[in-house]
């Protein structure tokens with residue numbers, strides 16, 4: 001009798017993959033991360049809420065921009081879980097203008113959608129997620145705009161097996177996140193809307209103006225879905241992608257534009273990079289802290305190259321790559337992680353030029369020359385009066401050693 005072939009699994013001697021425990025994920029959603037704050041705010045918020053909203057406009061802005069060190073106290077009548085705190089000071093999550101966030105909130109309560117535009121890495125997506133979590137309790141309804149997105153991603157598709165067997169009926173319909181948001185009165189996020197083809201973008205026009213989606217394949221009342229109160233659209237667009245100018249005028253008229261600028265204040269940007277890099281390291285299980293001197297030099301360098309001008313007023317040739325705050329967070333976390341993984345790297349600043357080159361050298365070889373010119377200008381000059389910048393200047397050779405060709 002032929003011997004039974006052992007099955008593939010039985011011969012696999014690899015250790016079993018480590019399963020994460022429930023609730024342990026790489027990046028929890030905003031509503032999970034801030035569940036305690038949202039529960040508290042909902043319980044204490046006595047102000048009027050726009051229809052379908054879980055919080056009043058004022059509290060939504062507090063959730064995003066913080067309470068400026070002041071505590072919100074729960075009134076005796078608030079229905080809070082027994083172990084919940086009775087007062088809370090909220091830290092800012094979005095660093096930037098409170099007025100901008102207020103305008104976003106006002107737009108979302110009105111009859112137009114919101115379009116957040118700006119350079120990459122300025123927290124447009126983060127703003128959208130936080131707004132959706134605060135207003136609708138969920139940031140999960142989202143469409144990622146890509147060149148391959150079709151109208152179905154905005155409207156609806158079909159379960160074809162059921163459609164063929166039983167014909168068009170409501171159960172065979174596969175709703176898009178937009179349709180689900182309309183039915184449930186929630187916010188839907190359309191990420192990178194300008195990356196979608198114009199005809200796909202234009203599927204939003206009737207949704208935004210009539211607040212209704214027609215489903216011609218279904219009869220009677222199933223043939224059109226009316227948006228429930230609370231529904232609206234938050235779209236984001238990156239200024240580096242295909243232009244917002246290519247959007248149809250009809251769609252533009254149905255969206256209020258808000259430009260999200262990079263963080264204006266250097267100190268605020270340093271603090272944010274520190275907080276975010278710490279959080280990223282903690283989530284990935286690295287206990288090492290981010291070096292304060294590294295942060296200073298890193299953020300200053302990013303700001304100089306982003307703005308084309310230093311705080312001293314010296315001109316800098318800007319590279320084509322985006323020197324975003326988000327990218328600075330990634331570099332700060334990576335350098336700290338490298339120091340924690342490899343004992344030889346005690347000096348975090350010595351790792352900076354290599355990472356900077358990685359950020360700068362993306363599309364354009366001439367950017368290496370620009371970075372070298374920055375070294376020979378501002379970094380050299382600062383090095384004349386500051387030991388740390390002098391150390392950075394001495395690392396110029398690293399840029400030459402790492403050959404981009």
Ligand SMILES: Nc1ncnc2c1ncn2[C@@H]1O[C@H](COP(=O)(O)OP(=O)(O)OP(=O)(O)O)[C@@H](O)[C@H]1O
Nearest residue numbers: 093094095120121122123124125126238276325326
């Ligand atoms: N003003 C800011 N306030 C708070 N965090 C910020 C700010 N700017 C950048 N960040 C950081 O940058 C990260 C990335 O932001 P996000 O992905 O939302 O940017 P984006 O503008 O959507 O970028 P992209 O255009 O590349 O999609 C945030 O998670 C946050 O850590």
Ligand SMILES: [Mg+2]
Nearest residue numbers: 124125126236
């Ligand atoms: Mg984004």
